Amino acid sequence: MNIPINDEQNHLLVPTPIGLYCPEGDFYIDPMRKVDRALITHGHADHARPGHNHVLATPETLTIMAARYGERHAQHTQAIDLGTTIKHHGVDITFFPAGHILGSAQIRVHNKMQTTVVSGDYKRRHDPTCVAFEPVSCDIFITEATFALPVFTHPDDGIELQRLLKRMCQEPNQTVLLGCYALGKAQRIVMRLRALGYDQPIGLHGAMQKLFDVYAAMGCALGSVMPITRDTDISPGMLILCPPSALHDRWSRRFEPALRVMASGWMTVRARARQRHAELGLRISDHADWPELLQTIDEVKAEEIWITHGREDALMHACSLNNQKARPLRMIGYDDDEETVEQ
Ligand SMILES: [Zn+2]
Numbered sequence: 001m002n003i004p005i006n007d008e009q010n011h012l013l014v015p016t017p018i019g020l021y022c023p024e025g026d027f028y029i030d031p032m033r034k035v036d037r038a039l040i041t042h043g044h045a046d047h048a049r050p051g052h053n054h055v056l057a058t059p060e061t062l063t064i065m066a067a068r069y070g071e072r073h074a075q076h077t078q079a080i081d082l083g084t085t086i087k088h089h090g091v092d093i094t095f096f097p098a099g100h101i102l103g104s105a106q107i108r109v110h111n112k113m114q115t116t117v118v119s120g121d122y123k124r125r126h127d128p129t130c131v132a133f134e135p136v137s138c139d140i141f142i143t144e145a146t147f148a149l150p151v152f153t154h155p156d157d158g159i160e161l162q163r164l165l166k167r168m169c170q171e172p173n174q175t176v177l178l179g180c181y182a183l184g185k186a187q188r189i190v191m192r193l194r195a196l197g198y199d200q201p202i203g204l205h206g207a208m209q210k211l212f213d214v215y216a217a218m219g220c221a222l223g224s225v226m227p228i229t230r231d232t233d234i235s236p237g238m239l240i241l242c243p244p245s246a247l248h249d250r251w252s253r254r255f256e257p258a259l260r261v262m263a264s265g266w267m268t269v270r271a272r273a274r275q276r277h278a279e280l281g282l283r284i285s286d287h288a289d290w291p292e293l294l295q296t297i298d299e300v301k302a303e304e305i306w307i308t309h310g311r312e313d314a315l316m317h318a319c320s321l322n323n324q325k326a327r328p329l330r331m332i333g334y335d336d337d338e339e340t341v342e343q
């Protein structure tokens, strides 16, 4: 945290070592440690942690947290639908869609003096698993900056998945192991593949099954997906989704010879693809790319942009060109690396 404390008194939200804190409402947003009152933007592990006393989140995020941590992940939970406002100690709290994963939300905190929006994680492009991001005008916009460099311009995910399908047609008998986040990315890829006409059963690493069940129960059309256990017969050319960490572990050896594919925004960087030993890298991300970040800071019309987890220098410069004050929050604990966080 490199924010001077002296001008924080008037702010609705202040950065603390535990996370963003609202003194007036006495709550934290996405806190790193157990707190009395937590507002949670979405279910990824670096934002949603178990053990809080009160949790306020969208119904989908609460369901995801219960699936991952058990029903007793918090003493008390309260669901809030997107677009509805609750009043708490003189502060208005409204959740808006963030377009990141199922149930993901931006949180607007508002009083008579100020409106602040915490984006959590977000993206602007179409994702069939969640409601599209909605720009919300505010005084202070707190943005993620995972891919905040001009080199990160993610192509359309349909184009990337067509590359995969083409490769599968060329080598129809090779098993394909696709490494991707178990929460959000995997379900989005399956829905997009279905929309592109791929109708074969898709295999799932055991770590993915529970979250697929959650998405299916929430109405996502995922087609035929099946857990791959020791006894499962793998048909030639089967596509199997697994967490990135499983691409090269013992589990993956039984599928040799397999084509290893990785889906991540980091696949833009060749060295990262090599690190993953992925023969095919798909540039598919659940985070805003550089043009989406620029579009968003422009649309929210905020006087100030606060930047969390990421490479802030380029975005700070872009804000100044846009006549917006910008400051890095450098909050520890939010892992901006899509590949290393176990999701
Ligand atoms: Zn996230």
Ligand SMILES: [Zn+2]
Pocket: 044, 046, 047, 120, 121, 144, 309, 334, 335, 336
């Ligand atoms: Zn994050």
